[in-house]
Amino acid sequence: MSAQTATGPIVPWWREPTRDQWQAWIAAWLGWTLDAFDFTIFLLIMLPISREFHVPLTAVAIVFTLTFWMRFVGAVAAGWLADRIGRKTPLMISIAWFSACNLIAGFSPTFLFLAFFRTLLGIGMGAEWPVGAALAMETWPQRSRGFMAGVLQGSWGLGGLMSAGAYGLFYNSIGWRGLLMLGVLPALAIIYVRKYVKEPPIWLENRRQQRLLKKEVRAPLLRMFRRDMIGNTLLACWWMASGFIVAYSIGALFATHLERDLGLSPGLVALPIMLQSLVFFFAACAWGRFSDRFGRRWAMILPAIVAMPLAPLYLLTHDYTVIVIFFALQGAFGAGGMYGQNASYLAERFPTETRATASGFCYHQGAIFGGLAGPVITYLAATWGTGLAIPMLVGTLAGCISFILALLVSPETRGRSMESDLAMVPAVGSN
Numbered sequence: 260m261s262a263q264t265a266t267g268p269i270v271p272w273w274r275e276p277t278r279d280q281w282q283a284w285i286a287a288w289l290g291w292t293l294d295a296f297d298f299t300i301f302l303l304i305m306l307p308i309s310r311e312f313h314v315p316l317t318a319v320a321i322v323f324t325l326t327f328w329m330r331f332v333g334a335v336a337a338g339w340l341a342d343r344i345g346r347k348t349p350l351m352i353s354i355a356w357f358s359a360c361n362l363i364a365g366f367s368p369t370f371l372f373l374a375f376f377r378t379l380l381g382i383g384m385g386a387e388w389p390v391g392a393a394l395a396m397e398t399w400p401q402r403s404r405g406f407m408a409g410v411l412q413g414s415w416g417l418g419g420l421m422s423a424g425a426y427g428l429f430y431n432s433i434g435w436r437g438l439l440m441l442g443v444l445p446a447l448a449i450i451y452v453r454k455y456v457k458e459p460p461i462w463l464e465n466r467r468q469q470r471l472l473k474k475e476v477r478a479p480l481l482r483m484f485r486r487d488m489i490g491n492t493l494l495a496c497w498w499m500a501s502g503f504i505v506a507y508s509i510g511a512l513f514a515t516h517l518e519r520d521l522g523l524s525p526g527l528v529a530l531p532i533m534l535q536s537l538v539f540f541f542a543a544c545a546w547g548r549f550s551d552r553f554g555r556r557w558a559m560i561l562p563a564i565v566a567m568p569l570a571p572l573y574l575l576t577h578d579y580t581v582i583v584i585f586f587a588l589q590g591a592f593g594a595g596g597m598y599g600q601n602a603s604y605l606a607e608r609f610p611t612e613t614r615a616t617a618s619g620f621c622y623h624q625g626a627i628f629g630g631l632a633g634p635v636i637t638y639l640a641a642t643w644g645t646g647l648a649i650p651m652l653v654g655t656l657a658g659c660i661s662f663i664l665a666l667l668v669s670p671e672t673r674g675r676s677m678e679s680d681l682a683m684v685p686a687v688g689s690n
Contacts, residue, residue: 272403282455283398284407287391288414290354293445294387295418297361300442301377303426303514304435312370320633322374323511327630329381334619335480337386341615342479345458346394349386351449356383361442389619396606397459397677405555408603409547413595416539423536427529461677465611479613480620491608494669495621501662502597503629508654509593511633516647521577531583535590542595554673555604556666562596563659569593570655574648607672
């Protein structure tokens, strides 16, 4: 991609952003990638935790659910704060929060202590995404916004890759406690954010206009549910809830399935997860480029269609090679494709004065539904006596169908510019 500048010469897309724009995007990238490491490490150690504290696996899965539910609290609170005081400070607070909680959880003397601090970790996790996404998308040029949104969202896979690598390499020597303690390292990113990141000019101008015109938006959450915005809000919630159900039907208990149902060692468990995480990253980048040419919605609908026939190929087999290949391929469709445009699509659907709040609300109400995936799957596995694979497959297929339907009736936002003017309300249902 190249563009004609005001003075005539053509510039590659990566030279179009200024240094400040790159630094803002890197800050959001660091927060999201390290957030992924802290969160996904827990998915790999659920069974050892269950054994050490002598609690059912369902109880450990409920901790996962509580973490997800508290993401909603953190997202709404941080989104409101970011819309009021700026994106930078809430981002630093969120990184410090989830890093500290993971470290403390590593010292847990009891299961309830662990559950408490992993639940609190959800607040910091939820706070990071809407603030980082708003910062990155408001700052980045429209021409390559979809692609860089894919790189940003896909970097969750890099965080997952790091956690799977740490699990495979270090679990036998440092145990699950040591893996949790490694979660304090993301706090170092705060130094970078504080030193290099500036507030987006779009947000600064929007706040200036709010004060100048005496139309300050003090309750952005309520504004999302006004008559002119409620349809857009509800459609975004439906889309995100469906996406989270798919994501955690695929990934929440996959490591436990391999370890408990198939009896695989930590190294063998880690390999397909690492490969899927890596494919997730590159696929999100590729689908991001696709979205800049053909639209946000089809860059998510097409991968969801392919994700459905892939699921039984790795779930209904005991052949390890087949599992590795098709679970890795699911990273290109059921992960990197379906979720790569979360940041750009949500940011483009809402006006500047409510962007962080709306993105956080819609994204993380979906996390409430995603958080139910773990306990529901373990309950169904116990009730049906089938192991985890069949409930995981049901959740994946049902979630994909709902995801596709939600996007088919949602607006297309490719090419929409970010505005500093007040009340940039998208047209609901337009194509």
